[in-house]
Amino acid sequence: MNMARALNDALAVALAEDERVVLLGEDIGRTGGVFRVTDGLQERFGEHRVVDTPVAESGIVGAAFGMAVAGLRPVVEIQFLGFSYPAYDQIVSHVGRIRNRSNHRFTAPMVIRIPFGGGIGAAEHHSESSEAIYAHTPGIKVVAPGTPAAAKGLLLAAIEDPDPVVFLEPIRVYRAIKEEVPEGRYTFPIGVAEVVRAGSDVTLVAYGAMLRDALQAAGALEGDGVSAEVIDLRTLAPLDAATVVASAQKTGRVVAISEGHRTVGIASEIAALVQERALYSLLAPVERVTGWDTVVPLKRTERHHIPGVGRIVAAVRRTLED
């Protein structure tokens, strides 16, 4: 099944097994969500547990925050990452902060699901990849799956997590990747990256929609005799530095891939921790393959912004030049 269905499955499992789980979001009930991730859930579980909300991102997150403090497990959907900004205050000032400012007395175990990334020719504001903003925020966890099975497992883990999770869903691979997804409840651990393809010459670190590109690049490189190891980060905060560093020590070459803007992005963090902990193993500088520090261009030219297989391969070649 594809990722949208896998996520739907996860939500259904959560709603069925934990009566504390409540979904809130715009158009998630009757319509089943603009990406159909919540399709059929309101029918099954009722209006009180799958709630269509007014257009009010801050209010949605704030209300869910109150629910979480009261002991429920709300799972909120914000329609696009670009629309999450009105809710940013609630997320940073309250959701991520309540445990700290009440010294654990009050907590906010909730999930905020947000489709993100471009490459679907969407209108302005709909192609954001600003996940670094949330990864930079203390008190929340940020997860970004790249494949259906991981997505389901991670979402179930996020719902179970005692801390708030911003759960980013890569829009352009909602339906593009299909794989076997186990039935029923299972979880993938948050904060753990996985080496999804072993290799020895270079490490490609990716997440979300870029994982697919990274794997494609690895395939292309193999034809040229370059063995690429691919890491699926899965969680952006807390980031699994150990897995990345071990791979860097093994291959000596790292290419960090992120659709987000270049400066102060996830790839920057990868570069920082690789040079901090694997410098003596490096055979070349860490390459960052990222979006640029410009607003994401519209459909006609967005492909120049969003990294593709070509840019990844070129970056790998640069690491081999030495």
Place this chain on the structure above:
Amino acid sequence: MAFEFHLPDIGEGLTEATIVSWRVPVGATVGLDEPMVEVETDKAVVEIPAPRAGVVLHHGAPAGATIAVGSLLVVIGEAGEVWVSGAAATPRVSPGTQAGVAKPIVGHLEEGPTSESVSGKPRALPLVRRLAATLGVDLSTVRGSGPGGRIVRGDVEAAGRGSGPAERVRMSPTRLAIARNLTRSWQEIPHVTTFGVADPKALLSARSLLARAGGEPVPLEALLVHAVVPVLREYPEFNAAVDGDYLVLRKQLDIGIAVDTPEGLMVAVVRSADTRDVAGLSAEIVRLAAAARARTIAAADLRGATFTISNIGAVGGGYGTPIIPYGTTAILSVGRAEEKAVVRQGSVVVGMELPLSLSYDHRVIDGARGRAFLGAVITNIEGITK
């Protein structure tokens, strides 16, 4: 006990305040939280209430003065109490003030001991790797002298020194063993070499006599051993080994004979040389040399020499500075007998000279002793008779 109260930051980041008026003069009583002094800040005029009930003993500054946040504002104590500056309790730093300069927190995630021990690959900074590449140095062959075995610049430079285009040849186990032993000798034993010359006439004529008699060529080494053995009896420290604080005087005279082989110099051992006559020595030496060259010599025959004789004359050598085999205290090197201009009874005549070089362990053998031993050897060589 007098309580010293310092001007707090009463308004989010203020640094000073001006005293407008004192509500309570020195000597008067003030109740807890009662108005004590009026001060003016950038933001407002406020009245600071007394933090303690008691008698005001001291005003930190008069009306009209501007004082910095943190400086003494007032001292409150008991009636009749005398307050001396500096004598009271240490000033309380109120929450609003900075307690000195904050230490910069330099976060630095430390490279743990296990963090780079993966895979045994050479560890080196990229700069050092670049240097190695330029110099043609293979990092996997370089031993790192940096922290945790890291290869530093100096290691690479040393490895690359003097290397132009070159062929790297791995040494054979035999060569490596020889190298190891010589290194040990050289590092541990203080060598002194003393030189001497003997008239080989008697030696050479004895050899040809014996050869004619036995039908086989007699190796010179056999006669040399014969000449040296009695001297070793007389000078036992030359047939010894140093073991820590001990000098081990060997009872057996197992004389090592240096044999030159394609693999390198080997020392074949003539056991109990003092029990053999010249014919016996000759036969044994011939046997050992042949076995060594054929590489069939037993390991036991290569071990345990108590004194070594090296006939470098056989390959054209003269004087030398032989290296004492580890575990012994001396070695005699014998060069080729050659015609030389010699002085005899005041005249220069042509004579034969046999150059001798004796290296000995100066820890246990002094110069005089060394010269005496060599002198005795020379005497025996010159007086050698069948």
Place this chain on the structure above:
Amino acid sequence: MEPVRILDFDGRLLGESPLGVEEIRRLFAAMVTARAYDHKASALQLQGRLATYAQFEGQEAVQVGGAAALRPDDWLVATYRDAAAMWMQGYPWDGLFLGRMGDERGGSPPPGVNVLPPSITVGAHMIHAVGLGWAERLRGSDRVAMTFFGDGATSEGDFHEAMNFAGVYRTPTVFVCENNGWAISMSRDRQTASETIAQKADAYGMPGVLVDGNDLLAMFAVARDAVGRARRGEGATLIEALTHRMGAHTTADDAGRYRAEETLDEWRLRDPVDRVRRHLQATEAWSEAWEHDVVSTAAAEIEAAVARAEGLAPFGPGAAFDRTYARPTTDLEAQRTALLRDLGGEG
């Protein structure tokens, strides 16, 4: 709209009292105690022992009267100016002091006290009360959530979103706007073009009530009605309580820069504590000795709380790493180690 009033400025009943004499005495004692806390906190701030403190003198009736209508297990989400309301609902003095002293344990009331730490951001917290009440309803309980906020907060977008959600989902929320006429230096008439804040309720499909916030009995009556509605599942109410802030915005503020002294004098005549005292005096339910007793008992309790709060050893430098998630992540542990190493192993 005329504000609901039950006690006139001289303390005479204009209608039926919603409370018996004993109850009024109890709430009067609470207001007097709250005022003692307010004075002590102000003094502490001027002595540098508290960080910035927001005084509420003059607003005791709003907070005490409003909170008195709640059940002990109801939720309260209030602001940095609402110490009286929070204390009424069970928040200990210690916690209130600790919060202002800069210790996160101040945000941690005892179990069973459903009062969130005071909201410092303006206007973001009312939606939390909406969510809390909504959750209680989903769980089948009849707990309500009351939230206090100032007139300034009604300009924040989150006020609108909170009211809208409460209206749409009929959440058991009681919105109490303490309209003290000022948001720091911005007067209420420049905060909104509406004639009243109460009338905004109409836009959200809920009743809006204007009340004389300095009238303890009116405040209590109105709050009780709103709480009752919410508990019965009839939805939310917006209460606009007219009151006055006798102090400055905070002790870092100079109110003289924007407010005339005469205004203060007018409002002093309507002081909420004085009004109830006059009422009690008229019914001979008050004596100076009794009030003095109340004040000195309160003062002693408050002093003890100050001593406890000041005596609490502060967190060590590594403590923040434990408060960020349920369990510190590997990276946070590494950061803690780095910090402690740089500090030379303290704490």
